[in-house]
Amino acid sequence: TRERRKMRQTLRCLLSSSSNTTTLRIASINDVYKLDNLPKLSKYISKLSSQNHQKKPNAVLLCGDFLSPSTLSSIDGGRGTCETIAASGITHVSFGNHEADVGLPTLAARVSELKKSRVQVVNTNARSTTSPSWLMDKTSPYSIVGTDCGRIKVALLGLLGDGDNMFRDGTFRGVSIENVPSTFSDYYKTLVEGGVVDFMIPMTHQSLESDVLLAQTMSSYVERGVIFGGHEHHIIDETTMDNIRILKMGCDAEMASLVDFTFCLSSRKLVNVEASFVDLTVMEDSVVVKKIVEKHMAGIRKMEEEVIVDESVYKGDILSSEGTRYKQTSVGAFFCQAIKEELETDVALLNGGSIKGGMTYSQ
Template identity: 45%
Template structure:
């Protein structure tokens, strides 16, 4: 266990504690306990990106529970990760505003503006934070990666990302009174190493507190007579790093960077923080027994198979096929493909049911679906390529006979999987994750197709995106409506005969006609699935539109 107390005659130091990439609340109560044992206490507790997504809870409450628990834990500084871009800017703004009640959000290299709605990034985030102690001044920075293809259009929701190193240089130049500059980064370890070398070329020694990777790193870059240490703790606060910046007794010069990692499993959860976390997690608990998918929704081809997403990077799975089929039918397209890495995988459902929470776990990322026209040949070539080729670096060359997991293994809808061959030139409407056409998973036929769309200036923009999880939930909710319509008319459901169905009537109908009493969140999802005018109730015309779409669907199958 970490030595928590320094000797009485210790050199001057500033102590930091770091974590990164936190997707669950599980270890935060333990982290609070650990922080209380440290003497001297840390001057800052920092989290280097990915603090509100992806997680089951955040996909439901948009990060409210995570921010609340981080504040209670004692985290003082956040910086942005790539998954903070999973949310709309307005949602992110509210989470930042909430965290600022007790801490700071650092944003050093997104300060040049962007599309309308992002101006708050300048007012609610800080380029640096100055920590003072024992006549020392340390400047914390926060950097989002400027690596190509990290984001669509190489921007953070339309906000320009300035180069990490040139921004660092400018800040150093403009803060001559600071004794040490400490960058918090959210980028790949390769980019952190390159960044460390450039810092050393500036005749600086420091520590880079990094995120993005989900493994522990403690690398020392020695270059040009200087030392730059790179520290990453891994995901979910499973461990924390205590970083002591040791300075000379008289001169404010960094003598040493001491780093010790501590596993949070060694500590008991703080009861107060646990209570806060449990309060926010209660919404997930209410969903655990609410079945949103059952084998009754699976076509005959899979009805005798166990519902499973196991080995989704190796083979077609029933869950992968169901997700694709749901998107296909809901969007009324000819085919849907989704790469295996998008589906969390490795789960089976022997009961033949999948809860709403489990669906969220299967699709934890904001898989951004678009619909494009492509020839059957492009589609067939892409599916074949994804199942036969491996991304560069994805194979262990010392074990050529080992079965290889493919991030890009394309899951397809049932109809495509069992359908016959068609004409190569046939034009199909295909739903797929947009980033596959931008180079994600390196599926060459889709990359070539994406370049063709760009050359024709018809590449799907942000306005074309729909999240896969939202499409599947909408489909499943509509299926519940179909089940209701098979046993009751609109008039049967409209108990007070006012011409609309409200939440209480829908809940009563599901209990009466389907034998299940759904929680409020599911009733709200059902309303949202067909509520065209967004007034919170269902009119008879909206009900008729649903029935018409069902007829079209059945006619096409």
């Protein structure tokens, strides 16, 4: 009940005060193209808050590519995804390199819906005086979250990668993207050194190499820290020589990170970081969120039953699309061959990222 939750929060605050430490808990996922695991995330979060010896996250993050690319968003412009995000308990999202694929007007509408649902869209470095007005008005340059007792404040940043491999023209559909490490430095000086918050945690969507560069910048300000990242679709858990931990949880909310940041109340410094990884695929579904997903996915489920290509005509190796973003696969070759024959060309090139199955098909 609400009263019991208040009592537990008060008790945690008293215990923190007596031990001179307090803890901020953050859960994080990234790159969600399928909604199937968001009901499981919702159920997991609610279980944490109801267990006596557990603690509900102070923030639940989705670090980029929350809207696109997905089959559903290509049909409904992201409406179903945003409704599911809002219902699942996610508190903060940041932009990925594919968010603008739906077009800026559609993205603006979805951002407005998230804001009305009290999901904060944190956009730190894709904003300027020349940006569209909605981008400035409906996204936040940072978001402040606090420990249960309210004595430590932490700013979350949403940092979109500005690397050459992220966008064709180096912009977010015409919106300039500021350098990630420089942006972190600027906000650290304003927020932490300016006394607004005690610490900063970046949500990023960029390559691992770019996150390592950001970690080098962070290390000039803090003794330890965490980057919650996205963009790569496999699990990454790396701690740099500068004691900055980079966490990326694959894709589609199959895994989530649960990180406890322990702060010393007297020094207001981060003194410890503990991270665990949660396999959401084995969790129960939230009945409410599951109904929302099924409502929006009904049309897609029917499409999945349609036979587009008879795989029996394929005479090669076993069909597989696993790892298609990084290598040639038999499914990719099969599609390219079909395209060549249909268009009567000598060569067919297909972006591997558009093949989403990620599975091997038995014959």
